Every structure is written in C-alpha cells, then in structure tokens.
Ligand SMILES: Nc1ncnc2c1ncn2[C@@H]1O[C@H](Cn2cc(CNC(=O)c3cc([N+](=O)[O-])cc(O)c3O)nn2)[C@@H](O)[C@H]1O
C-alpha cells in the first residue's frame with residue numbers, strides 16, 4: 212500500500228504554508244526555497260526560470276501550450292506574465308501530478324488563465340483545435356519526456372498548430388538531454404534556433420533552454 216505523502220504533495224504543503232494566496236511570485240519563491248533547501252524536484256527552477264520569463268515577455272503570447280505540467284511551477288511562472296484574455300493550455304500525463312498542479316495554480320490565483328488537460332501529449336495535440344478552439348500557439352514550452360520533444364514538435368507542425376513566428380522553448384536540452392530534438396530543430400530550415408546556457412534546477416550542473424522560432 213502507498214502510505215505517506217508524495218514529493219509533489221509535500222511541495223503543495225510548502226506552498227500552502229509559506230506562500231500568500233493569490234500571489235504568484237510568493238508561490239514561485241516558496242517552491243524554489245523548498246526545492247533548493249529541503250527536497251530537489253524537477254521544476255524548471257529559478258535560474259532557467261529567469262530565461263523563461265524574458266523569452267515569454269518578448270513574445271507576449273495570446274495562446275500558450277505547455278507539455279509536462281508536473282506540479283505547475285512553470286505554469287505559474289508563465290501564466291503570471293500573460294496578458295488578460297490570453298490562454299495557457301498545459302498537458303499532464305500523470306493524474307497525481309495534475310491534482311497537485313491544479314491546487315498550486317489555484318493557490319496562485321491563475322486558474323482563469325490556465326486549462327490543465329490530463330493525458331498524453333501525443334493523444335491531445337491532434338485534439339487542440341476541436342476541443343479548445345485553438346487556431347495556433349504563439350508559444351510552446353516543452354518540459355515533458357525528453358524523447359517526446361521531437362515527435363510532438365513534428366505533430367504540432369502536421370496539425371497546423373504552429374504559425375510563422377511561433378516560439379518553441381525546450382527545457383533540459385543538456386541535462387537529462389534531448390539530442391534528437393536538438394538535431395531536429397538545429398538542422399531543419401523551418402526553425403531558427405538558439406541555446407541559452409544555464410544550470411540544472413537548484414544545482415551547479417550545466418543545463419540550458421533551446422529557443423526555436425518556427426519560420427513557417
Ligand atoms: N507525453 C507526455 N504527455 C503528457 N505529460 C507527460 C508526457 N511525458 C511526461 N509527462 C509528464 O510530465 C511530468 C513531468 N515529467 C517530466 C518528465 C521529463 N522531465 C524530466 O524527466 C526532467 C528530469 C530532470 N532531471 O532528471 O534532472 C530535470 C528536469 O527539468 C526534467 O524536466 N518526466 N515526467 C510528469 O508528470 C509526466 O507525467
């Protein structure tokens with residue numbers, strides 16, 4: 212039998228204890244403090260989070276897709292910077308993680324901007340237009356299984372969900388690494404790619420984000 216709490220549940224407790232309801236920045240700080248000082252977790256984190264913030268603000272997207280919600284840390288980071296009326300759809304495969312993420316997103320007061328969908332990205336991407344009335348995504352954050360980055364990017368192209376100028380931002384291209392994805396976006400004439408060097412969340416190890424602009 213599964214007893215006790217999970218890491219995501221302990222992270223949620225830390226948010227409820229240390230953050231202020233309705234204040235996204237305090238939720239982000241509470242998670243970063245917990246994961247740096249108490250228990251590591253695979254959030255994009257504060258170092259890479261600053262790069263995510265700046266790329267996101269540059270794009271100022273109306274529609275965002277996030278693949279791999281986990282506990283909702285990057286969902287909160289992204290949604291807190293999005294303009295009124297803009298929409299973030301986040302896809303999460305694991306129901307236990309999705310349940311924690313919903314509570315963290317709600318604690319931050321961002322539930323009106325965010326639609327969390329449970330299921331596999333491969334199944335859900337082809338349903339985005341019909342189920343959510345999405346024409347295109349302006350911004351895509353990839354942070355799910357690393358070997359799903361490349362196939363899911365091709366799927367987004369095939370489903371006509373990318374337009375000229377859509378920005379893809381991929382986490383962990385160094386650690387754990389997404390070699391197939393890097394090869395794809397760096398060699399394809401349909402993308403303009405750039406690597407942002409940083410650290411693996413809460414550690415001194417190298418990691419980075421790859422920003423790829425779809426050229427149409
Ligand atoms: N195809 C998929 N569709 C929907 N959700 C998915 C899919 N693949 C994974 N997920 C979900 O993403 C969440 C988080 N996740 C992310 C990964 C892949 N990311 C990592 O493994 C990772 C690993 C490290 N690390 O090991 O240092 C650091 C990071 O920043 C990472 O993102 N695996 N689960 C999980 O809840 C999982 O159900």
Ligand SMILES: [Mg+2]
Nearest residue numbers: 255354382383
């Ligand atoms: Mg990651």
